[in-house]
Amino acid sequence: MKFAAALLLSSAAMIAAPGAFAATPEVVVSIKPIHSLVASIMKGVGEPKLIVEGAASPHTYNMRPSNAAALQKADLIFWVGHGMEAFLEKPLEALGSKATVVTLEDAPSLTKLKFREGGVFExxxxxxxxxxxxxxxxxxxxxxxxxxxxxxxxxxxVHLWLDPMNAKAMAAEIEKQLVQADAEHAVSYQKNAAELMKQLDALDAELRTTLEPxxxxxxxxxxxxxxxxxxxxxxxxxxxxxxxxxxxxxxxxxxxxxxxxxxxxxxxxxxxxxxxxxxxxxxxxxxxxxxxxxxxxxxxxxxxxxxxxxxxxxxxxxxxxxxxx
CATH class of the missing domain: 3.40.50.1980 (Nitrogenase molybdenum iron protein domain)
Structure with missing residues (x-):
């Protein structure tokens, strides 16, 4: 009985103490390639939710009730932007009002290329x-x-992620936003992001060698x-x-x-x-x-x-x- 009482008192003290448990932000990500970058930086802290799951494509995706519920609960939402996930534009306005919406096509240091308007390139x-x-x-x-x-x-x-150097630029913005939203876990985010940057550099060198022939x-x-x-x-x-x-x-x-x-x-x-x-x-x-x-x-x-x-x-x-x- 004494042990049980002590346990209850301890639990009550933890609940009452502000910051006793640092709440991980609810993070939602639009598409798989971006989700992968966010998941890498959140490793060991939390798991971001993904909107476009399975074999679905953002080009033809229709929102589900579970997606709307995730957006309503979100603290941070990462998407590429208006040109990629058009299906998210109205839901973000209607459901993501309390969340910080991060448009990664606006991340600093991205290389951007103009859209090509044709199927047969000259x-x-x-x-x-x-x-x-x-x-x-x-x-x-x-x-x-x-x-x-x-x-x-x-x-x-807007297929920006298909250059690993753009992935690095987006990862830097993802890290920044996570640290701002969740300072309690800043060290973990920064450590994970630094490791991700090294992995992306190594991937870039590997792909160049693979494709050279x-x-x-x-x-x-x-x-x-x-x-x-x-x-x-x-x-x-x-x-x-x-x-x-x-x-x-x-x-x-x-x-x-x-x-x-x-x-x-x-x-x-x-x-x-x-x-x-x-x-x-x-x-x-x-x-x-x-x-x-x-x-x-x-x-x-x-x-x-x-x-x-x-x-x-x-x-x-x-x-x-x-x-x-």
Whole structure:
């Protein structure tokens, strides 16, 4: 009885004492690649909640009641921004009013590339605009009237995370926001962020080595998500089947890409796990092109701290495997 009474008194004292237990903030993250960075920095402190789970794509996602509940409870919400997770705009206004909303496309030190408005990229524009491996410039392309919903309000491509140096810039902003929201765990966030930065530098060097043998071989992608990867590592995206997955390509676009594949000869056409694979077969039909799968939004991967690294290595490995044949 004495032990029980002492335990109750001790518990009551802890509850009464301010700061006796430092509450970890409720953190919500929009998409898997960003969630992975946040989870890495929160390791050992807490686990952020993810909105776009499983194989879903932010381009076609519909909010669930559980997502709305998570936003209502959130203290911190991380998303890329208006050009990527359009489905979150109204819910953030309506449900995330008490939370600090961090728009990572506004993080300092990001390299930003202009959105390309076409599926078949012009070689002369690529030569003019590409500074392979140095994150500068952007190739121009034909516009054919297709909806360009996959960019921000300033016309920038928002697949920012596909350059590890941009991942570092976003990680720095994530660390800053977590420290401001939860000073009690600042040391843990800072330590985790420092380790993440080292891992991202090592990943960058590894990917450069992996891709070096195939970087000049052209290939076709499902949608134009790879500009940042392309500019960082010098790989040669020759065109995309669609500009944005919200808008499927028309017959003329498919014919254009089919002609491009035939002109390139033996190349690779890459599908994505979340979208219609039949289109890849259509554009490569009758050619010597091989097919593969790239997963720039990690739809086929399990969320967590390791996901970002698995995703980036997966893209590099798929490219090398198909283009080396």
């Amino acid at each position: 070689p002369e524009a690529e030569e003019e605009g590409h500074d392979h491996g140095h994150n500068h410039g952007a190739g121009e392309a034909h516009a054919d009237g297709e909806d360009d919903g996959d960019h921000d309000h300033e016309g920038n491509d 195939i970087k000049d071989k052209p290939f076709i992608v499902f949608h134009d998500a790879y500009q940042y990867f392309e500019h960082r590592y010098g790989v040669k995206v020759a065109g995309s089947i669609t500009v944005s997955p919200e808008s499927m390509p028309g017959a003329e676009r498919v014919k254009e890409i089919h002609r491009k594949v035939e002109d390139l000869g033996a190349t690779c056409v890459f599908a994505e796990p979340q979208f219609e694979p039949k289109l890849v077969k259509v554009v490569s039909e009758g050619s010597k092109a091989k097919s593969g799968v790239l997963d720039p939004e990690a739809g086929a991967l399990k969320e967590g701290p390791d996901l970002y690294f698995t995703m980036m290595r997966g893209i590099a490995t798929s490219l090398k495997s198909c283009l080396s044949q």
